[in-house]
Amino acid sequence: MPADQRARATRAGGRRPGAVAALAAAVLLGAVLTSAFVVIVARAEPDGEPRRIAYFAEWNIANRGYTVRDIEESGAAERLTRVLWAFGHVGADGRCGVPADGNQAWELYQRRYPAELSVSGEADGYRQPLAGALNQLRALRERHPGLGASISLGGWNGSAFLSDAALTEESRRAFVASCVDLWLRGDLPHRDGEPQGGPGAAEGVFDGVDLDWEWPGGGGRTGNAARPQDRRNLTLLAAEFRRQLDALSAETGRTYTLSVSLPHDLERMRAGYEPELYDLVDFATVQGYDFTGSWSATTDHHSQLYAPRDAPTATSVDRSVRGYLSHGLPADKLVVGFPGFGRGWRGVPPDGFGRHAPSAGPAEGGYGEGTDAYADLRDRPGLRFLDPLNGTYWIYDGDAWWTFDPPEVVALKGTYARERGLGGLMLWNLDMDPDGELVAAMDESLGEG
Template sequence: MNAFPSAPSTGSLFRRRPLLALGAVAAAAVLITGVFVVANGRNLERIGYFADWNVANRDFTVKELDDSGAPEHLTRLMWAFGDVSPEGLCHVPGNHDQPWELYQRRYDAGESLDGRADDYEQELAGSLHQLRLLRQKHPHLGASLSLGGWNWSTHFSTAARTEESREAFVSSCLDLWLRGDLPVFEDEPQGGDGVAAGIFDGIDLDWEWPGGGGHPDNVEHPDDAAGFALLVAEFRRQLDELSRETGADYTLSVSLPGGTAASGAYDDAVFDHVDFATVQGYDFAGPWNEETAYHSNLYTPGFDPDADSVDRAVRSYLDMGAPPEKLVMGVPAFGRGWQGVAPADAGRGQAADGPADDAYDGPTMAFSELREREGRRFLDEEAGAYWVYDGDEWWTYDNPEVIRLKGEYVLEQGLGGLMVWNLDMDPEGELVRAMDDSLKS
């Protein structure tokens, strides 16, 4: 049975908007290795973020990820997040539960990916040991450590402030996450130089945001945008040095905001140094809006011509000088909701009493829960958006049909692939498979 009954396909609301050329149309796609697509000679990225705190909070372990089938459809896993200390260095905070979950927790046989219980004395345990097992099982799968995020971008500005601070910061990140020199905490046997070497083969910079508008606790300086470009260049320089030392290749990526106003803070020099940049194609609307609105629409909807969209975000970076093949479109595995929504136009663009009740993290809900909600469902094919309305609550999110539209856009515009935040919200891997399938169209 189709879990997502479509709204009527007649009327202007559901007419498909033609995909507009942003540059050269991608060459015909062909399959390689039976899984992934090459367009214009490029491997298209299928990237998924793994939120490490949800190993404990939602019992979504690396084994659960593997059981979902998602890894065989992904090219890279982004591990969220690494912290930046007040001194502007990469570190594992000792006053946080991360050391335990990350590499000290001993898994029993039933929760371990290889079916073997951890030894108490082994040098590396926890999620990082499980990630090593996952990459051994799926050799094609890359893994990047993502630094910052919304809550842990506080001291990025300190790290990027001077040439000396940038050199020290990057060196500390490579030692900790790529060379695998983990600290020893509280007399636990885990940790030590090189114990996590080779688990990560990339660094992702998710500084939210060097142009301002991030967490209110963030340290900020007026030249942060310029400092970010210099920091990216320093990462590239030291990663290249590490490559010469080890003979391995290392991936460098950055996360960019989807709002067109925020994108103006970035320097196009960033794209000279990264392998790709993910564009957050979501959070265009949320609890800060008094009326319902799409939060991850591909195009600007007709009912809200001033709204942000994925297309507008992509165009803003292309206008800046970004190569299209280095832009990876981010899609959400979560929705945004409002309650007390007026019934006109099936709740779309209507006044609301406020955000919907907390369902996941704030007024958000995971795709796995949204797909089971009761209510009337609608696909706005022109805007590339989807929603469900039960007469009171209104939720907007991406379903596989929307992912298909976005994958077609990626192929036709010659972009670098798709990324999803985050994998525990899609515990059966349905959206990941939709990503993969859409890039084979």
């Protein structure tokens, strides 16, 4: 996940008049500005339907008022195959848990939802054993039996103790058991005198675990534990998860999914991940975004499908995909991640309509420095450009330059994934796409052909 996605932002309204006409003109201009097209070689699709996956950022229930009901009302729930719930807490003791401080327990399973905010349209009762967002997720999955849900462990802000949890056979066994008990068996702690919780209170809400360790061996947030043996220990940790999930499956008769989140950086791939890991997981999401951002003084696309000939770096979705395939990740397990947010710069000169130009610094965004949601960027004023050959898009208003993935680019990525037999697409994250436009583009593009 991006490091700067927790700031508050407002949601945008409808499209501005003239956007379609501007886009049509931009397509023609994009063809002039871009480099040669890279030939796509088609191959057979994998067995089964491509995965349509999206993260749900739980903290944005409180920060932005985006609830599980919004997944239903936007139409996203009927299009997705799995929701990845961000994030399950990993404590300093190397165990899964719900922090005693803050309001996570309240939002997760104690808050009683009124009828107007609930998936079912019915108000929660005071003493029901499960309330909060987890009860809403359970209701959503009951409405959509084909929708899976995984608890994602770690993330940029929550990976501090994963190296400790994975360090020894004993620590791995205890860590995995705590995660299985809490998130899959649903054994929630009673807190603050509230009636919610207890053994099995949230059983069946989740049917999977996603390992989002950022990053094995180092390079993550300052202060994270990191060791040279993390690379091997991650494989051993996944093997322990696989063992305990299979044991739980034998007990319950249900199927449990194991996945892993992977960086786009190929040096980090080689340093932190063994090819044996891929045999243990059902799928792996590759973060096809954050190639650049506020840390760079030059404008560039942060989620480009291909790198244009004159781009500052060669980083691209295609480069990462080819790197992982060469590293041993099976094509039908590789899920390409795309962003629901964009990156922006200010003080950008007009040469090349601001593309690959120097800047005065990051633009002001609602999701932190130089970052904003698709829902807001969709309606931002300025000239709009689509590069259909390289799978990029940007807005330039004479000073600020923003790049992001609108539905047109998501569709290009869906075609790319489908024609290469990849495992599907993944969106970070749902509250940035409140009307479900990016999810719809993902679903429709993966279903074509």
